[in-house]
Amino acid sequence: MPALLRAEHIALLERGVSTIVASRDAQLRPSVMRAVGACISADGQRITVFLRRSQSQQLLADIAATGHIAVVFSDPPSHRTVQVKATAAVQRTLLPADEPALQRYLAAMQQAVAQVGYGPQYTAAMLNAPRGDLVAVEFSPEAAFDQTPGPHAGQPLRQQHQP
Template identity: 55%
Template sequence: MEPVPLPADLLALMERGVSVIVGSRDAQLRPSVVRAVGSRIEGGGSAVTVYLSRPQSRQVLQDIAANGHVAAVFSEPSTHKTVQLKATRAALRTADAGDRPHLDRYLASMEHEIELVGHARELTRAMLACELEEVVAVTFRPEHAFDQTPGPRAGAPLGGGR
């Protein structure tokens, strides 16, 4: 399956580094959710990696490992402009030194984003704090995408509704 094409404005938002919430579900369809500590967008959105802190995301990681299903919500705190991506074949791996620049870039971007809504950088650093050895990279090709910005188009499929 080809990845969903994303509008340029939403792709730029994701590439910049905004708030990311990641979810999955277990075999009984019980949801699990966690805040990502980083993200990486490649190939114009054809590959997405979200970084999760293992201690904070045990259930989400267990669910993704069991069924491959992942949903990631990228949201700009100052405007609530939001996009949701879904996939059914996510892959997990332990983060390594090559991921450090992406984590550092994400932290800097989130410090700026959270500062725009009136909070100190220290809050962001505390919220995203983790050791590299604790980070798991979850990589997927978006199969479905939705505009989740509050308003009349919230929930509308992107990229032809696949």
């Protein structure tokens, strides 16, 4: 299966950008929550987002019921944004092996948010989550879109011209 995400998109997601996760119920009512961490496989075929269970009950219920997920990754300083979607997301418990990804995400977000004027304490508080409250949601992207403000916003990534 060809990758939907090019190396530049994988690098953007791996760098640790603001991550918003959404789904919907059977009546198409949306649910949304900020992730407290995210990581992507080197080949771009598998993405994991980390959510606080206590704050994401409706979102997690919608993902469990439908498998549908949409995740927006946005770089705070540049507003460069990518959205990925899937229809077969699965939830799992947090593993000890997830800790490095969570730490990398926090450090990267602290650096990115500092570029727009907020200190590391702000980002640490925003992403603070007891590890026992976290759940991992994994999926393989089935569609990907450029959501950066500008002339290509909304276009599927595969249809864009290479620069």
